[in-house]
Amino acid sequence: MVRKFFLVFIFFFALFSMAAPVAAQFGLQATANKAQYGETNIYSVISTVISMVLSFTGIVFLAVMFYAGLRWMTARGNEEFATKAKDAMFAAVIGFILVVAAYGISTFVFNNLLK
Numbered sequence: 001m002v003r004k005f006f007l008v009f010i011f012f013f014a015l016f017s018m019a020a021p022v023a024a025q026f027g028l029q030a031t032a033n034k035a036q037y038g039e040t041n042i043y044s045v046i047s048t049v050i051s052m053v054l055s056f057t058g059i060v061f062l063a064v065m066f067y068a069g070l071r072w073m074t075a076r077g078n079e080e081f082a083t084k085a086k087d088a089m090f091a092a093v094i095g096f097i098l099v100v101a102a103y104g105i106s107t108f109v110f111n112n113l114l115k
Contacts, residue, residue, distance in 0.1 A: 047110035054103045061099065064092040 072085035 041114065043110055043113045047106070047114070050106045050110070051103070054099055054106070057099045058096070061092055061096045064095075065089060068092065 068085045068088035071088070072082055075081035075085065
């Protein structure tokens with residue numbers, strides 16, 4: 001088992017290490033400059049951080065919905081557990097709507113600031 005894992009690790013390491021010289025031939029620095037990837041404008045940094053935080057809250061929404069659905073399915077006719085699961089789903093949907101609104105507002109504001 002250890003030998004099989006080691007061989008798979010070596011295979012993927014060799015596969016990905018071959019991609020580095022190939023990627024260097026296509027001028028990654030020129031592409032990054034054209035895409036303004038290296039830009040250190042404070043507004044773009046703040047926009048990126050806000051987008052990452054709001055994306056993470058989307059993942060939290062998905063986890064809460066999964067958990068509430070699992071609780072609802074395993075309630076087995078117990079009305080109290082089913083009600084708690086429905087309330088959690090309702091709260092998750094309201095939170096998701098707020099997160100989407102915040103994402104839209106922040107994207108609009110920072111896109112106008114970056115112009």
